[in-house]
Amino acid sequence: xxxxxxxxxxxxxxxxxxxxxxxxxxxxxxxxxxxxxxxxxxxxxxxxxxxxxxxxxxxxxxxxxxxxxxxxxxxxxxxxxxxxxxxxxxxxxxxxxxxxxxxxxxxxxxxxxxxxxxxxxxxxxxxxxxxxxxxxxxxxxxxxxxxxxxxxxxxxxxxxxxxxxxxxxxxxxxxxxxxxxxxxxxxxxxxxxxxxxxxxxxxxxxxxxxxxxxxxxxxxxxxxx
Numbered sequence: 112x113x114x115x116x117x118x119x120x121x122x123x124x125x126x127x128x129x130x131x132x133x134x135x136x137x138x139x140x141x142x143x144x145x146x147x148x149x150x151x152x153x154x155x156x157x158x159x160x161x162x163x164x165x166x167x168x169x170x171x172x173x174x175x176x177x178x179x180x181x182x183x184x185x186x187x188x189x190x191x192x193x194x195x196x197x198x199x200x201x202x203x204x205x206x207x208x209x210x211x212x213x214x215x216x217x218x219x220x221x222x223x224x225x226x227x228x229x230x231x232x233x234x235x236x237x238x239x240x241x242x243x244x245x246x247x248x249x250x251x252x253x254x255x256x257x258x259x260x261x262x263x264x265x266x267x268x269x270x271x272x273x274x275x276x277x278x279x280x281x282x283x284x285x286x287x288x289x290x291x292x293x294x295x296x297x298x299x300x301x302x303x304x305x306x307x308x309x310x311x312x313x314x315x316x317x318x319x320x321x322x323x324x325x326x327x328x329x330x331x332x333x334x335x336x
Contacts, residue, residue: 154328154329155229155326155327155328156224156226156326156327156328156329157283157324157325157326157327158222158223158224158324158325158326158327159220159222159232159322159323159324159325160232160234160322160323160324161220161221161222161322161323161324162191162192162220162320162321162322163190163191163217163218163219163220163302163321163322164218164219164220164221164299165217165218165219165299165302166189166190166191166198166215166216166217167215167216167218167255168180168213168214168215168216169213169214169216169255169256174211174212174213174214174247174248174306175211175212175213175214178200178206178210178211178212178213179200179212179213180198180199180200180212180213180215181198181199181200189318189319190215190217190318190319190320190321191320192319192320193236193275193319193320194319194320196319197237197317197318197319198215198317198318199315199316199317199318200212200314200315200316205313206242206309206313206314206315207309207311207312207313207314208309208310208311208312208314209308209309210308210309211247211306211307211308211309212247212306212307212308212309212316213306214248214304214305214306215304215305215306215318216252216255216302216303216304217302217303217304217305217321218252218255218299218300218301218302219299219300219302220301220302220323222296222297222301222323222325223297224293224296224297224325224327225293225327225329226293226327226328226329227293227327227328228286228291228292228293228296228325228326228327229283229284229286229326229327229328230281230282230283230284230285230286230325230326231251231281231285231286231287231289231291231296231323231324231325232279232280232281232282232283232285232323232324232325233249233251233263233279233280233281233303233321233322233323234277234278234279234280234320234321234322234323234324235249235277235278235280235305235318235320235321236273236275236276236277236278236318236319236320236321237268237273237278237316237317237318237319238268238269238270238271238272238273238316238317239267239268239269239270239314239315239316239317240270240271240272240315240316240317241313241314241315242309242310242311242312242313242314242315243267243268243270243309243310243311243314244267244268244307244308244309244310244314244316245264245266245267245268245307245308245310246264246265246266246267246268246305246307247264247306247307247308248262248264248304248305248306249262249263249264249265249280249303249304249305250262250263250264250303250304250305251287251289251291251301251302251303251304252300252301252302252303252304253291253295253298253300253301254298254300254301255300255302255304258304259287259289259290259291260286260287260288260289260290260291261287261288261289263280263281263287264305265280266278267310268307268316272317272319277320277322283324283326284326293327296325302323303321303323305318305321
């Protein structure tokens with residue numbers, strides 16, 4: 112009988128202690144640790160697609176043949192939207208097979224992000240309205256003339272106006288091995304450079320719109336205990 116009473120009292124004591132601890136944890140009283148622990152998760156965001164604020168051209172080694180970029184307005188300024196304005200090659204009538212265009216540089220996209228860049232997507236809306244042409248360079252830069260990361264150039268331009276069908280380079284989880292920070296992407300000097308090589312004689316290229324999207328995380332996961 113004594114043994115049964117002892118076990119009974121031990122059980123009651125454990126239940127009482129459990130009730131006290133449970134009440135204390137959820138009572139809001141000050142405590143030396145948080146239970147359950149609070150987990151702050153990284154939140155994923157995406158900025159864009161945004162269009163360039165600045166457009167220019169340059170001739171550099173490996174991507175120049177005195178084939179300059181012009182446009183339907185003040186050259187070159189017209190790759191800012193999917194519309195009737197476009198940037199084109201100003202010497203299209205004598206741009207022949209094997210010749211490479213000058214660089215078309217687009218920057219000042221207006222990003223304003225913080226955290227960690229998790230990917231970069233560049234979309235190009237363009238076509239060869241005469242002859243055929245292939246992508247030679249598609250490279251990101253931190254300032255015009257300072258290229259970083261992978262060259263994503265691949266494939267050819269369509270030979271008719273693609274309407275709203277963009278050619279995509281990179282992706283939501285592709286950082287181009289560029290190591291770009293949020294501050295660099297948010298800088299007005301950040302952008303993309305492209306150029307083309309003619310695959311046939313008397314080729315011509317029109318670029319209607321180029322836009323960029325940047326996914327990012329606002330913070331790394333942290334554990335609060």
